[in-house]
Amino acid sequence: MAGLELKALRKSYGDLEVIKGVDLHIEHGEFVVFVGPSGCGKSTLLRMIAGLEEISAGELVIGDRVVNEVEPRDRGIAMVFQSYALYPHMTVYDNVGFGLMLAKTPREVRDKKIREAARILQMEHLLNRKPSQLSGGQRQRVAIGRAIVRQPEVFLFDEPLSNLDAALRVDMRMELARLHQDLGATMIYVTHDQVEAMTLADKIVVLDGGVVQQVGSPIELYQRPANLFVAGFIGSPKMNLLPAIVDAVEGDVVRVSSKDLAATAIRASGEGLKPGDSVTLGVRPHALTPTESGSVVGQVALVERLGNETNVSITLPSGTSFMAVLDGDRALRPSGSIVLGFNPADALLFDGAGLAR
Amino acid sequence: MAVSSMGNVAGAPSQRAQAQKRSPYPGWFYLPAAIIYAVLFLAPTFASLYFSLTRWTLFDSVFIGFDNFAQFFREPFLVKGLVNTLIYAVVTSGLKVVIGMALAIMLTSQIVARGYLRSVIFFPVLVSTVGVGITFTVLMHPTQGMINETLALFGIAGPGWLVDPRLALFSVALVDVWKGVGLATVIYIAGVVAIPKDYYEAARIDGATKWQNFRYVTLPLMRPATATVITLSFIGGLRTFDLIWAMTKGGPGFASDTIASVIYKQYQAGFYGLSTAGNVVLFVLIAVLVVPLTMLLNRKQGHE
């Protein structure tokens, strides 16, 4: 049984600190996704767990051992690389069995394990091929097979699907979810694709600038983002963020308005807020509906008709762009005027520091 | 393990030491190469700086200051060697650039029997230099050699290729070009092939003539190849020994001596200090000429 404990992990290259103190608890068997924009430190963090990067400060616990100084091979982990990193001069069989061979596993045991991994991944027929004779998806399977065969407590995935085409990516995503169910091992998965994060994760860790922005289930992150960064990062199309001014604070209700927004009452903690403060109102495009009594008025700039829904890009009086996703097909006229409303319960309020209220 | 949480602060240096120890790229991989290189190349090179200032018998040496160098620049036959070396390097590298480029352009055009031509031009590169030298010594014999006999058929009195003191060095240089132009050619071919076809198509749309194509597209884009050819053949020319030795032994007289052949002659005569001084002169010559040359070639490349 191996959960992980990351305690104030830091990584710096000379004066440049790229991981600025990460604390994280991962349960055994959890599927955890590190997500964030490129350069946020998510891959570095994964590589620190793998043992490919030194840990500058802090403590990493896998299972019940501190593994800061433990070699990668002794950490009970396996890793799948973005480039798959299959050894081109070896057959699939030898690729999958390489780790076992290094560990001096007896030949018969090795053979059994390799064939078992191949069976799980339905690639028995590929065992005698070289990586160059495989398609992208098949290579991906071999890379996963190489990880499975070592029976690790923790699987590490570094953007494993980003080299696949869109259709295959969806298939492999489901396959990985199935694998997680079957094996019951802990999996840590790095991606910049929020759809992968939302669909696969038990727990998402959003990183930016080497700092954990929020940890939570996909739905938590979607519904209750902790700050502006998470709000903007999770969800597609992106959440609309409107600057506004506090008009009044009445306990758990904050009244806000702006040039682009009619006065609106939002349920949010008003603690520390006072009239005149600058805040940001977040509204998801899907939360908007056209209504005569709406609080947002603008001009239609662009209409994308997808059949089941319609994406509308709107220019607000201040010039800000605003995005709405409306149900069904709507034949809106560009440059026409439109009034949109939303349920205040669906809106989020962020204070001047960018934190959710 | 119990102390490891404390160790983050106190044990930082020891952590670093461990990190070094388990690097997947251990520094000792350098060692076998480094030892051989240091002992058999670097050490003698540095030792040469001292021994060139001595009268030396291999067993003991007497420090005589710059006498060896003074002698090198005083004795006419040694000075001759220095001048010859420069002429030889300039002539061979110049000819290799011009002929190599011409052959490469020919061999990348739509010409018949390209494979045959490429092989035939390149093969001499792989043949023993001494073998080539001896063969051409026979072919270049003033009266019995095939070259002059053939010229005589056309009523031309062939020169004394290797026996005429004014000509000997150039005759050897010519054979050097014969043997080495194949390498220059394949380097240029690689350069020409690497030029994207778009440039020629763009030039064609602009109405460029064949000459303009060459002048404004091929030539500038072949600059890296030219830099390589010049550097390689210039260094090779300055260091040349085996071909000279096989063909003229520096003769007639000292007419085709180069620094490298002087080094060998002085070594044979037992003047080890003087021989080593020759080495240092060659070393300095290469440093003084080749370093600025490569910098010049590379800078121009940057401007393109």
Place this chain on the structure above:
Amino acid sequence: MKQRASLLGGVAAIVATFVVFVIPFLFIILMAFKDRQQSALRDFSWPTGFHLWDNVFEVVKTRNWMMITAFINSSIITVASVSLLVVFAAMVGFILARRKTRWNPLIEFLILAGLMVPPAVVPTIWVLQGLKLFGTLHGMILIEVAYNLPFSIILYRAFIATIPKDMDEAAIIDGARPLDVFFRIILPMLWPVTVTNIVVQSVGIFNDFTNPLYYLPGNANATVQLTLFNFQSQFSTAYNLLFTNILLITIPPLIVFLFFNRQIVAGMTAGAVKG
């Protein structure tokens, strides 16, 4: 019209290259077939009889079968030094490409220096004597390794830089130690450059004349290039034997050329196109 012009140009090129590049080799072959009398004429005539085997036998057994000794010596030197070159240069190229430290510029400088700087001959003999390696095959092998390392390292480093670091890391995760990573993963992947290295360096070392001349004196240690030289003085009039000898030592490079033409050209032009 245009086609005929290019055909005409082609024929002209074939004739010209034939005269310049092929005839000297035909001359060598013809001379090797002639008897001593006819070869003394040194002309481009057809051999009057078939004397190749006589000549070969004569050349090989001369000076107490020196040719055989020489071929054995040259083979030992070539095989041993190329083997060491491949392993040592690949190791250096690997670390140099993978591990960036402040020493890298110095190492790169030393490699470039090795390509340019002519070896200091007499001091090298002095060092070899101190190590009791002067005039031995071991010493000669190490000299060839030292002098040819820079070129091999450059070939390897350029290629290793194209192998993603993921490969090393996947192997490390799989439990590979540094030697496993290098010998089981990296070295096998370097095979194409290794072939190039083997071919180019073998030809160079087999054909090396200058270094054996200095560092490997004595008839017992003769290499093929040196026998050629000895023969020339001894048979200054026996041209048939001289050219048979040249023919014999041209055969190994010819074989290499026939089988590895592509790798040789690739190796020798490496670096020419970059930049």
